[in-house]
Amino acid sequence: EQQTSCTGKLQQTTGLIQFCIEALKETDSAAFLQVGTMLIHRVANTDVTWHQEVTNAAPRVSPIVDLTLDDTPLLRAIDNLNFIQMKPPLAPTIIPEDCSAENNSVTVAWQAPNHSFVEGYVLEMDDGNGGDFREVYCGKETICTVDGLHFNSMYNARVKAFNSTGEGEYSELIGLQTAEVAWFTFDTQLSGGPCSGLNFTNDNATVSADGWEHRVALGSVGFSRGIHYWEFTVDKYTADTDPAFGVARIDVARDKMLGKDDKGFAMYIDRQRSWFQHNSVHERRVEGGISTGSTVGVLLDLERHVLSFLVNEMPQGSVAFRDLYGVFYPAVSVNRGVTLTLHTAIDAPQMDYHH
Known part of the structure; x- marks a missing residue:
């Protein structure tokens, strides 16, 4: 209300000032003299009134605001707080x-x-x-x-x-x-994925190839300790080809016969004989081959760090490779005309390592 009253006074004073400005523009001297004295008194009276009613007027509302807060909920919340001493937790x-x-x-x-x-x-x-x-x-x-x-x-x-x-x-x-003997299958991703040229069936336990070029298939686990044995059955063997069996590092070449690079340790075998091969060096020919229905066993002994092979449950020569340290994955390489099935979780046979 006080603000509205002051605003009205300000508007009246502004109007008076504008009227005086217009009067000063009057060219008729007689007319100006008639209203001049009246304007002087009006302005003087307005000045006095302004100082009395506006400038010196005290505020009608106290600057001190009386706020009454209900602090009951806050006090109740503080009373319900549970303070604990932070310390390391107890043992799970x-x-x-x-x-x-x-x-x-x-x-x-x-x-x-x-x-x-x-x-x-x-x-x-x-x-x-x-x-x-x-x-x-x-x-x-x-x-x-x-x-x-x-x-x-x-x-x-x-x-x-x-x-x-x-x-x-x-x-x-x-x-x-952990299990005493390893159970595993072929790993399709480790073996090169969909473009590997390999066919996996029987829950990834059986492998074959479409082309004449050798392709490497890796098992799903790597070994660095213990004694491990697994076998392959030759489900199909119709071509004059040389499947290779053995172990490999994870970065072995997938597009060539196992044992052609320094990452693979293999025995490759045909219908009549076999050879051991590593880094393209093949040696120690052993008589005796495979046919449809044959079995090929791979014995990886990482306690003695040696690799041996069996054909139809009989040792195929002496120890094939020695001084094997690190991580090795079961591996085979196949091409067209060969189908192999992997068998795992088999107890290792006893071998004579002195020969």
């Missing part, structure tokens, strides 16, 4: 019934510690041979599967929780035994 608890081992993979499950603030977990495992522990998982999940482990090995696992304050204590250890 392993859930044995949810832990398992399958082939060369293990699954570890645990539950969060009670009365602890947890931001994440760290799962550690040893090397399956009683060695040092190393971190294999860090995250918020309470279950983890670790693949690509050694076969026939006992792995110990432990887990700890952490938050911004620090890391807690380790859980109790749990031991998980």
